[in-house]
Amino acid sequence: MGKDLRELLLAFKNGELDINEIEKLIKLNYFEEIGTELKLDINREFRTGVPEVVYGRGKSIDEIINSTLKLAENNGVALATKIENIEKLCDEIRKMDLKNYEVKINKRAKTLIIKNKNYKIKKIGKVGILTAGTSDIAVAEEAKDTLEVMGVETITSYDVGVAGIHRLFPALKTMIEKDVSCVIVVAGMEGTLPSVVASMIDVPVIGVPTSTSYGIKITPLLTMLHSCSPGIAVVNIDNGFGAGVFAGLIVRRCYRSHGVK
Structure with missing residues (x-):
């Protein structure tokens, strides 16, 4: 697993690395190259609070698996989204020896999470997720998986749209009682x-x-x-990942302001 910038600077401060070594390692620590086409930004979470995520659309199954594994190797956990042939990915994963990793495939959301078994995701905060209909659940689940790798608990309630508005009120009551920091609302039709x-x-x-x-x-x-x-803030159409990231950053900022890092 790769070191983040803080660890490298501490090693330099303690005399474990000289100036030339630290310069080289900082440069290397910002990307991981796979073949000639994939360059992974393994230090993105340190800079932005959000790890690089593998966007599956347009990538081969091998590229998705290799990229996600490499990110998990360096960062402890990794997420791939918008995987076009999820059944083929399931078949390929079953053939692999991944005993050191926990693998979660969400067929509905078309996502893949790979986590090193020795890596602990620090848990912070809660976010509510609502959908108007069952057809919106796939996008909501993408947001949920994004928040999972960011360490945020989700409180979900699906199919509570305006066509049956009475279904919404108990869900909102539960989310407020559980002190969510924000609520993601996924809706199609008239929105x-x-x-x-x-x-x-x-x-x-x-x-x-x-x-x-x-x-x-x-x-x-x-x-x-x-x-x-x-x-209300609005992300683009079907962008569950973007909503999950935005919600996760809100949670982190809330907890940081209370002294939780």
Whole structure:
């Protein structure tokens, strides 16, 4: 597993590395190259608070697995999203000897999480995740898996959209009781659920429009962007990963302000 910049600087301070060694290691510690096409940013989490994630669309199964394994080797845990042929990935993973790793494949979200068994994810905070319908669950699960690798607990309630608005209220009550730092709301069709949620709670709402629709797919995005309820931030269509990252950073900042690193 690679060292982060803090560890390298401490080694230099303690006289374990000279100036030339520290310079070389800092340069090497920022990327890991696989073949001639893949260059992994293994130190992204140290800089930004978010580890590099493997975007699976357009990549071969071998590229996805090799990249995710290399990131897990260096960072302890890694996530791949938007995997196009999830069944083939399952078949290839079954053939591999990964006894030192914990592997989680989410077929609905089309995600892969690989974690070194010796790596402990530090747990901080809670985020609520709501979906308007069951067709939105795949995007919500992508957000959930993103938050999992960031160490954030999720409280989920699915299929609570405006078509049956009475289903929403118990879910919101539970999330407020469990003191979530923000709520991710995933909705397609006309995309009104984030506005309704934001009008009822005092925590930030992250709207995620989905491509679930009978008509024009951009409609839920425009609805969320034009919301009259304040307190909503909106990510792009089907971007569960982006919503998860945004929510995770909110949680980390909340806990850091209370002295938790």
